[in-house]
Amino acid sequence: MVSDSVRHAARLITQIENGVPAARAVLAELLPHCGSAQLVGITGPPGAGKSTLTASLIKELRSQGRSVGVIAVDPSSPFSMGALLGDRDRMLEAASGDPGVFIRSLASRGVPGGLAAAVNDVVDVMDAMGKDVVIVETVGVGQGELEIAKIAHTVVLVFVPGYGDALQAMKAGITEIADVVAVNKGDLAEASRAVQELRGQDYVRHDPTADRTWVVPVQKVSALRNEGIAELVGLIDDHYRFTAQSAWRSEIERNRRHAQFMAFVTERLRAELASIDLDAFDAGWLRDPYAAAEEFVTEIVKARADRGAVGLAAK
Amino acid sequence: MSKEHIKVLLAKKKIDVHGRGTKLLARELRDAGMEVVYFRFGVVDEIADAAVQEDVDVVGVSVMTSGQIQIARGLIPALKARGLDNVLVIMGGIIPEVDYEPLYELGIHRCFAPGLPGGAVAEYIRENVGTATLG
Numbered sequence: 001m002v003s004d005s006v007r008h009a010a011r012l013i014t015q016i017e018n019g020v021p022a023a024r025a026v027l028a029e030l031l032p033h034c035g036s037a038q039l040v041g042i043t044g045p046p047g048a049g050k051s052t053l054t055a056s057l058i059k060e061l062r063s064q065g066r067s068v069g070v071i072a073v074d075p076s077s078p079f080s081m082g083a084l085l086g087d088r089d090r091m092l093e094a095a096s097g098d099p100g101v102f103i104r105s106l107a108s109r110g111v112p113g114g115l116a117a118a119v120n121d122v123v124d125v126m127d128a129m130g131k132d133v134v135i136v137e138t139v140g141v142g143q144g145e146l147e148i149a150k151i152a153h154t155v156v157l158v159f160v161p162g163y164g165d166a167l168q169a170m171k172a173g174i175t176e177i178a179d180v181v182a183v184n185k186g187d188l189a190e191a192s193r194a195v196q197e198l199r200g201q202d203y204v205r206h207d208p209t210a211d212r213t214w215v216v217p218v219q220k221v222s223a224l225r226n227e228g229i230a231e232l233v234g235l236i237d238d239h240y241r242f243t244a245q246s247a248w249r250s251e252i253e254r255n256r257r258h259a260q261f262m263a264f265v266t267e268r269l270r271a272e273l274a275s276i277d278l279d280a281f282d283a284g285w286l287r288d289p290y291a292a293a294e295e296f297v298t299e300i301v302k303a304r305a306d307r308g309a310v311g312l313a314a315k
Numbered sequence: 316m317s318k319e320h321i322k323v324l325l326a327k328k329k330i331d332v333h334g335r336g337t338k339l340l341a342r343e344l345r346d347a348g349m350e351v352v353y354f355r356f357g358v359v360d361e362i363a364d365a366a367v368q369e370d371v372d373v374v375g376v377s378v379m380t381s382g383q384i385q386i387a388r389g390l391i392p393a394l395k396a397r398g399l400d401n402v403l404v405i406m407g408g409i410i411p412e413v414d415y416e417p418l419y420e421l422g423i424h425r426c427f428a429p430g431l432p433g434g435a436v437a438e439y440i441r442e443n444v445g446t447a448t449l450g
Contacts, residue, residue: 007398010370018320081320082345088365089354096361102368107320107350 006102009125013104016121019267027121030128035253037069037127037134038240041152043177046140048158049184051090052223054137058094058101060229061133067100069126069134071119076107083107087137102126108139116147117263120256123151149177150259153252154239156180156232159198161190175203178216179239182232186222195220209247214239321349321444323373326362329355333379336408336429340375340436347437359386363393366402372444375436378408384417391422395449403440403447422449 015023040057042050054070061068072087085105095101104122108115119136126134138148149155157178175181181203183195195218203216217235221228243249280286304311323344327337341351352369356362366374374394376386383406394402406418407427415426424447427436 007367010368014322014370076350077345080346080348082348083350084341084345085350085352086354088352088369092354092356092361092365096357097364103365104368105352109320 009102009129010104012125013122016118016125017106017109019118023121024264027124030124033128034124035127037123037131038237039123039152039154040133040135040236041138041148041155042135042158043138043148043155044140044158044184045160048140048160049223050137050140050158051087053158053182053184053221054087054135055091055094056221056223056226056229057135057233058091059226060233062094062098062100064233066132067130068102069129069131070095070101070103070137071122071126071134072103072105072137073108073115073119073139074105075139076109078110081109083109102129102131116151117260117267119147120151120260120263146177150255153243153249154179154236156182156236158182158184159194160185161188161194175201175216178203179205179214180232180235181216181218182228183218183220184223186220186228187225191220207243207246207248209251212246214242321373321440322352322369322371323349323375323440324352324354324362324366324369324371325375325377326354326356326365327377328380328382329357331355331377331379333408336379337377340377340407343433344437344440347434347441349437349440359389360393362390363397363399366394366399367397371402373403373405373440375405375407378406378410381409383408383410383414384421387418387421387423391449400449401445401447402449403444404449405436405439407436 012023012026016027042054042057044050051072054072058068058070070091072085072091074083074085074087076083085107088103088105091103095103106115106118106122123134123136136148136151155177157175157180159181161183181198183191183198185191198218204213205216206213217238219228219232219235221232223229243252276286278286280292286292325337325341325344327334337353341353344351352365352371354365356365362374362376374390376383376390378386387406391404394400394404404423405425405427406423408429410418410426410428412428418426424443425439427439
């Protein structure tokens with residue numbers, strides 16, 4: 001599994017998507033083989049060219065001899081639950097016949113939080129496969145945008161000229177999670193102005209573990225003409241190295257593991273709670289749901305604290 | 316066999332500019348609740364590589380400018396070589412009826428002619444997914 005069994009990896013990813021409990025055991029076995037992949041998130045408004053840019057990144061990374069895993073997320077229809085996953089089409093040329101590239105399309109299936117959990121697990125699969133870089137491309141709308149910040153070492157925000165002025169960028173609220181900004185469609189005349197305007201915003205990220213800041217670079221790229229791509233990869237690597245100069249990198253990784261823990265506990269507890277006998281209502285216990293919930297949680301926390309378990313402080 | 320999330324790879328030849336049929340079908344399958352990976356291929360191995368990485372239940376190939384026999388001759392062994400021996404493989408588009416039988420002998424499970432009522436492909440997939448084998 002760890003080396004190159006693409007078929008097994010692909011099937012495991014399906015199990016993760018479907019929430020098959022058996023996948024957890026396999027993931028736990030993979031864990032010792034995880035931790036060497038560089039995780040890059042690609043986000044931005046729909047139509048910004050995220051997939052096309054990802055294709056360019058694949059080509060550049062491959063030319064440097066680095067293997068690549070790609071997780072491309074597209075939205076599911078809230079009505080039919082069906083999905084049209086079109087990202088792969090744009091990446092085909094960059095990946096054709098190359099065993100060093102593994103692309104997997106995922107449908108969002110309507111649960112941003114739940115999807116983030118699945119994506120985290122899929123990242124582990126690709127990491128264990130030995131991919132040097134794992135790229136996660138988000139849906140491009142809604143909450144998934146912010147979830148990516150909890151997964152990736154470096155978040156690349158893709159903008160396009162004409163998306164709006166700088167005010168619009170601030171309003172979108174997603175510049176807060178960007179480590180690197182790429183202004184795509186750099187072949188358009190307005191691109192230089194957009195770059196200037198975004199640079200003028202002086203976006204910075206504060207290192208949560210040390211007294212220093214990362215100045216968010218703004219790079220003009222043209223995925224179409226393959227311009228600025230090598231520079232963009234350079235900036236992504238710069239940021240990756242920057243986070244390693246303090247505890248920032250391990251903070252990111254800790255947050256990711258914490259998110260996985262939360263997702264797993266939530267999922268397990270939800271199943272347990274769903275099986276609570278509703279006769280408890282007639283017995284009076286559930287008639288006060290507030291008190292019942294408080295008692296339920298307190299009991300778990302107290303039981304753990306009493307036996308000196310790590311991780312929770314007794315109240 | 317019924318499956319909660321049916322994943323379909325819909326492939327169309329890159330040099331084939333006739334895309335309306337595939338796109339219409341992609342939309343139809345999406346509306347039937349399926350997850351459709353749509354892409355244009357240059358060589359048959361690209362379909363097989365995509366099918367294994369995406370772990371799809373169904374591979375659909377659209378053919379408008381002939382070559383269906385050659386495609387099937389390459390595709391079925393390529394899928395089997397990658398361990399995908401229970402994937403449902405269908406073809407559609409401008410395929411002469413005289414080719415249906417040879418295509419079925421090569422391992423294609425079903426060919427669809429243009430002009431079928433909406434929902435016909437989705438219904439076939441839902442009824443046959445998971446039960447097909449590639450001999």
